[in-house]
Amino acid sequence: MNPILAAQGIEKYYGHVRALSGATFDVRSNETVAVVGDNGAGKSTLIKVLTGAVLPDAGRILLEGEEVDFRSPRDSLDQGITAVYQDLALAGNLTVAENVFLGKIPTRWFRVDRAYMDRESARILEELAINVPGVRARTASLSGGQRQAVAIARAVHEGKRIMILDEPTAALGVQEGQKVLQIIEELRQQDMSIVIVSHNLDHVFRLADRIVVMRAGRVVGSRAKTDTSAAEIVHMIVGTSSALAEE
């Protein structure tokens, strides 16, 4: 099966720091891929290259086999890729409903259709079993978990075929994290490809079909969840004895 989204030989420098050195990655249709790696391995940079938030210095991105040139997140959104970034990308000064719809605010006779926005975002949040104080609450007044949920609700609402989640549980407490995991599990049931970056191997094994390991700006391995173990993944992450990792 051909990958729906692929990155080949991606290079990215920040000054003299080489964040990505020939990273190659792909995700297939309806597949959930987890990207793991130590801090500074290049996970977030790779993700941002895939969404156009970071422009690579070299390499190609292929969408269903066709090369694409993402100059901004807008370009990737137009091509059906949505992302929940680590810093959530929410406007704290807007209401929950406005954030869910930001980027495609509905209008009616040039007026923002707030009734529709409130109703729809309430429905989406309800579907995801997300509790917020109200869809007209200021987003800045929500807890970390609630804001994470709003960010996911927006990504869900955008209804794209590829969803990228960067550390969706890292900033959360155990309970909030469990809730977000539940939401992602529900998303997996839908017709959607998911890329999830995580430090938490328990979460990775719970959610992913395949695990991709990054180290020093490269993708150093890819394992189907059923063919690997946490121990092997840890070895790949830290780069100890590749013989051990191959076992």
Place this chain on the structure above:
Amino acid sequence: MAHPKGPPKQPNHSPLEGSEVVSGDAPELRLQSEARKRAAWLRIKTLGSSSIARLNRQAAALFGAVGLLWLALSIATPNFFTSQNISNIALQSSVVGILAVGFTILLIGGEIDLSIGSTQAFAGTLAAVLIIQLGMPIWVGIGAALLIGVVIGSINGYFTLIARVPSFIVTLAMLGIVQGAAFVLTSGRTVGGFPSTYEVLGRGKIGPIPLPVVILLGVVMLAQIVLTQTKIGVELYAIGGNRKAAELVGLRINRVLMLAFIASASLCTLAGLILSSRLNAGHGSFGGDFLLEAVAAVIIGGTSLSGGAGSTFGTLAGVLLMSSIKNGLIHLGVDTFWQQVVVGALILAAVLADQMLKGTLHARELVPFRRGH
């Protein structure tokens, strides 16, 4: 995770509690989750308060302050609360108010326009030169002045958004350019004596209300509607609130902000036309302290210096408060030179209030992992 309200699995019925989690897949917990979903639906329907409502309350409080000030001044001085004087305050507020609305729009988007006062002066001077010195029809003078507003706004926008120079510097440079250009246009002389039809703009009345005041109210209403009721308005708030986020969700930031720069400069030229009509002349120095006053009005009006929050109703209240204070000082017999000192002090006081308000907001935002309440 330590849950402040009890053990994790105990259902929590506090209406504001939103972070509780149904973990695992125990069936009774699922059922609870269904019930909670329905409850959540009701909560979503009834609770929550928007930023707009909050800002409107703030503006209402300011209007109340204006009312109290008027009451105090009318007790303190016999000549304050006369229809003539109130009309004067409104008239004095109108030109600064229109500038301040433009400033508000741009500040909500997280940008600043320091050239508002001089763009205003330039527009009035240009109209005077075209209509009086060159004898062109009135509409040509007005049209040219409004067009120059679009050009100035576009240049400000280009250098800020495309060349990525901070708007503070770009518009400071523009302040010098248009101020100087206004003096160059007339070789430093005052050009006066507009045709009488032109004077309607600044001296006409609709019923008892001076036309500039009507125009100010129209501008305030229109701007408020665009800001709160249109897509581009909501996007402007989003950009001012978190530009990075706005970019990540695919908003066309440059387009929205470019329009804001053009709106600001265009409102300046409108204000300049009104002032030149009221004074029946144009000169580069007219409205020299308007920048200071407009900034004061906007900040008093509750528009956040860091962008993302503000309303033109608040700005209108801010202009009224400031004009009333200035007018009151005259009636109390205070030397007019003190006015600028007072306006400056008002800015500092308003900034302090803004910081204190924001201080509490930031405390909240710096703790994104806050659990429960």
